[in-house]
Amino acid sequence: MTVKLTHEGVTASGSELYCLNMGPQHPSTHGVLRVVLELDGETVVRAIPVLGYLHRGIEKLAESRTYPQFIPFTDRLDYVSSMCNNLAYCQTVEKLMTVEVPERAEYIRVIMAELNRIASHMLFIGATALDLGGMTGMMYTFRDRERILDLFNLASGSRLTYSYVRIGGVMNDISPEFVNLLRAFLADLPGMLQEYDDLINGNEIFQARLRDVSIVPASRLVSLGVTGPVLRAAGIAYDLRRKKPYGIYDRFQFDIPAGTVGDNWERYLMRVLEISESAKIIAQALEGLPEGPVMAKIPKVIKPPVGEVYHANESPRGELGFHIVSDGSTKPYRLHIRRPTFYNLGSIDALCRGVKIADVAAVLAVLDPCMGEADA
Amino acid sequence: MNLEMIAAGSLETKPEALLNEMRQLRDNPVFGFDRLIDLTAVDRGETFELVYRLNSLLHDRDLLVRAKVSLEQPTIASVSEIWESALFGEREVHDMFGIVFEGHPELEPLLAPEEGFGFFPLRKSYTLPGRSGQTDGGNGR
Numbered sequence: 001m002t003v004k005l006t007h008e009g010v011t012a013s014g015s016e017l018y019c020l021n022m023g024p025q026h027p028s029t030h031g032v033l034r035v036v037l038e039l040d041g042e043t044v045v046r047a048i049p050v051l052g053y054l055h056r057g058i059e060k061l062a063e064s065r066t067y068p069q070f071i072p073f074t075d076r077l078d079y080v081s082s083m084c085n086n087l088a089y090c091q092t093v094e095k096l097m098t099v100e101v102p103e104r105a106e107y108i109r110v111i112m113a114e115l116n117r118i119a120s121h122m123l124f125i126g127a128t129a130l131d132l133g134g135m136t137g138m139m140y141t142f143r144d145r146e147r148i149l150d151l152f153n154l155a156s157g158s159r160l161t162y163s164y165v166r167i168g169g170v171m172n173d174i175s176p177e178f179v180n181l182l183r184a185f186l187a188d189l190p191g192m193l194q195e196y197d198d199l200i201n202g203n204e205i206f207q208a209r210l211r212d213v214s215i216v217p218a219s220r221l222v223s224l225g226v227t228g229p230v231l232r233a234a235g236i237a238y239d240l241r242r243k244k245p246y247g248i249y250d251r252f253q254f255d256i257p258a259g260t261v262g263d264n265w266e267r268y269l270m271r272v273l274e275i276s277e278s279a280k281i282i283a284q285a286l287e288g289l290p291e292g293p294v295m296a297k298i299p300k301v302i303k304p305p306v307g308e309v310y311h312a313n314e315s316p317r318g319e320l321g322f323h324i325v326s327d328g329s330t331k332p333y334r335l336h337i338r339r340p341t342f343y344n345l346g347s348i349d350a351l352c353r354g355v356k357i358a359d360v361a362a363v364l365a366v367l368d369p370c371m372g373e374a375d376a
Numbered sequence: 377m378n379l380e381m382i383a384a385g386s387l388e389t390k391p392e393a394l395l396n397e398m399r400q401l402r403d404n405p406v407f408g409f410d411r412l413i414d415l416t417a418v419d420r421g422e423t424f425e426l427v428y429r430l431n432s433l434l435h436d437r438d439l440l441v442r443a444k445v446s447l448e449q450p451t452i453a454s455v456s457e458i459w460e461s462a463l464f465g466e467r468e469v470h471d472m473f474g475i476v477f478e479g480h481p482e483l484e485p486l487l488a489p490e491e492g493f494g495f496f497p498l499r500k501s502y503t504l505p506g507r508s509g510q511t512d513g514g515n516g517r
Contacts, residue, residue, distance in 0.1 A: 023481050050488040059472075064504060171503070220408050222433065225461025238433065310429065310440075325418055334498075338414040338429070346464035375487060 015041055018025075020357070024053045027268035028361040031371030033171065035364070037350060040359060042139035047360070049345050049351035054375040062335035067093050067302045068167060070335070075172070077337065080123055083116035083152070083317045091246055092322040095168050095305040095311050103347070104292040105169035106248045110285045111182070112155070112164060113313075114278040118189075119148040120316040121278075124368050129200045129266055131365040137200040144192045147185050148337040154178050167302060169295035172227040184216040189279050201272060210265035214351045214363050218262060224350060225343035228318025229270035230367060242316040251347035252281045264359075267366040296347050303330055306358035317341050317368060339376040382407065386440045394443050395453040401430060401439065402458050408434035412455065415465030417473045419500040424450050424473055445475065458514035473496040 002252065032053035038046040062070050074085040087109055090322040094101060101109075116353035141374030149159045155174055156164035166170045169190035200206055231238060237258035241249045257273035259266030306328040312321035318340030325334040344367055351363050377397055381387045387398050401409045411428040428441040434500050444505045454477035456462040466477040468485035477483060484495040485492050495502050 019513075052485070054488065055487045057497055060504065143402075219462075221411075223466075225412060225459065227413075236433065243436065319413065321414060323404045323414070323416060323429075334418045336416040336418075336427075337415075342468075343461055343464060344459060 003354075006262070007086075009369050014067075017045060022061070022360065024050075025295045028364055029371075030127065030364070032366070033345070033369060033371055033374070035352075035360070037357065037360065040348050042356055044352045044357060044360060047349050050346045051345065051371075053374055054371045056166060057336055058376045059337060064331065067140075067304070067332065068331045070332070071163045071166065072161065075163055076372055077339065077376060078315060078317065078341065078370045079369060081116045081120040082160060082162050083112045083164060084120075084315040084320065086162060086321045087247075088311065088315065090165045090167050091313070092309060092311040092324055093302070095326060096307060096309040096326055097298075097302070099296055099298055101169055101247075101296055104173075104362070105294040107285045108170050108174055108291045109165055109247060110252070111174075111282050112152070112162075112170075114281045114285075115148050115151065115182075117278045117316045118275050119145045120318050121185075121275050124149075124271050124316075125196055125268075126201060128362075128365040129206065132206060134206060137196070140195055140199060147188075147237060149180075151178060151181055151185065153259075154181070161312065166295070168298040174296045177287065179289075182282070186279055186283055186286075189275075190240065190296050193275060198271070201269075201346055209359070210268055210366070211263060211325065211361060212261070213264045213359050214355050215261060215263045216220075216347070216350050220231060220350055221262075221347060224347040226318070226347050227340050228314070230267050230275065230314070230347075231318070231346060232257065233259035233266040233270045237259055239281060240312055240319060241363050244312070246311070246313055250342065252284050253314045254278075254280050263323070264362055264366045266373070271368070301330060303328065312338065315340055317370065318344060332375045337376055339373045341369045341371070341375060342376075343367070345369055345374050381441060385438055386442070388442045388444075391443050391445055391452045394441075395458075398428075398455050398458050398482060399443070401441075407433075407439075408432045408437055409437075410434065411453065411488055412459035412461045412465070413438075415455075415469060417469050417475060417498075419473070419498065420444075421500065423447065426452060426475070428455070449479060450475040452476075453478050454483075456480050458486070473498060476501070 017038055018038055020037045023029040024032040034050040036048040038045055058073050074089045075082040077085050082296055096181050122141040126141030150164055151158050155178055156162040174366035220237050221231050221234050235258055237256045239256045242256055254277045304326045306326055308325045309321045312319050312323055320340055322330050323339035324334040327333040352360055401407045409432045411431040413431045416427050416428040423444040426443045430439040454466055466480050469475050470483055471485055471488040
């Protein structure tokens with residue numbers, strides 16, 4: 001976009017404003033996000049997000065693909081939490097077709113989605129530390145995240161693009177080996193989190209860089225359409241797993257962490273706390289995992305009835321929703337994706353105003369954007 | 377406004393009444409829709425249908441608001457002064473459908489390049505070029 005400066009000329013303090021371009025090739029923009037910063041000395045006066053560098057037209061492509069053919073495209077939305085995307089899409093189609101999913105598949109889906117949330121948050125913790133100059137932290141979180149990716153590899157055959165959740169159930173059953181490795185991972189998780197605490201969260205410099213930076217009132221974030229951990233850090237404990245339980249989420253006991261100040265530190269802390277809550281859910285799901293089929297009896301050719309449906313999941317980044325309009329054929333007439341990162345990025349200007357230029361990287365890091373999703 | 381439709385979770389409105397009704401939906405505490413969760417459009421063939429997905433944190437309630445605009449003159453009032461999330465949502469719909477949101481402070485391309493795509497990809501009148509001249513993205517129906 002053509003960027004028009006709004007505060008041209010000289011400020012009250014007598015200094016001249018200037019413009020600094022950040023991205024789209026920048027290590028702390030987590031992909032191809034570009035932000036144009038308008039600065040008064042070192043203070044950000046305005047931040048203009050520029051999107052679209054990764055736009056592939058997934059919504060249009062959906063119109064020429066059958067319903068099952070679209071599943072791999074969802075992998076490529078938020079590519080660090082593909083399981084959650086698969087799940088949200090498949091549940092939407094199932095809602096349209098009114099399919100009953102077998103119990104065992106429901107439990108496996110919960111295990112996979114929560115594991116992916118942990119993997120995504122681990123990446124977040126490492127990347128945030130990296131963006132603030134702590135190279136070491138990343139090594140530990142990536143080492144541990146790899147164990148989850150190994151589990152996914154075992155179940156689906158892929159490390160990142162799973163297409164594991166299918167319409168009517170899951171691709172195939174999990175093996176006893178998977179369950180054993182998962183139990184071992186859950187047993188090791190508290191030790192991992194302790195390590196992050198010692199290395200990253202407990203670091204005084206790390207905390208000082210995040211505390212009391214970029215405080216935005218909750219009402220403003222609500223108006224901006226921000227969802228997920230960033231909204232919860234501002235004190236609004238809104239989580240779709242609790243508010244509109246999808247699948248079998250109403251059967252599990254877990255807490256929704258919420259902040260009080262809503263600064264960068266609490267936005268960061270939300271993810272750390274959510275890892276333990278996800279682990280609680282996985283442990284309960286493993287406990288209750290029933291025997292049985294993992295795939296419902298669904299027709300070979302999927303032709304949902306004429307209609308319209310919207311279904312949203314709580315992805316690691318916020319409300320991920322699919323809006324499908326069906327004309328009764330094998331392909332969606334219109335498929336729209338409500339991407340949490342897209343709306344979260346709309347808040348960049350509000351989050352960055354008044355912060356120092358060195359903290360812009362921190363603001364972007366704790367927003368945890370995934371450009372594959374924002375640009376679709 | 378039709379209270380029964382609001383209770384049922386779906387409301388259809390005329391484009392010229394949209395701004396007024398939306399303002400009431402947010403400001404009247406009986407409704408209290410403080411969030412615009414999502415905004416999109418559907419090409420219905422004869423019209424463009426705009427879909428606004430509202431949510432009330434106060435009452436924990438959802439509402440779907442629809443408004444139809446013509447294909448020839450796709451213009452509707454912007455709701456960005458009511459909910460800031462529409463600033464992004466409307467720019468996306470503008471890129472994809474060419475719908476003009478009057479009153480939007482900066483209706484510049486967002487996902488499209490600076491000069492725009494040169495076409496409106498999510499309109500049904502636009503077909504994917506596809507391989508070897510096929511018009512359905514090489515994936516024939």
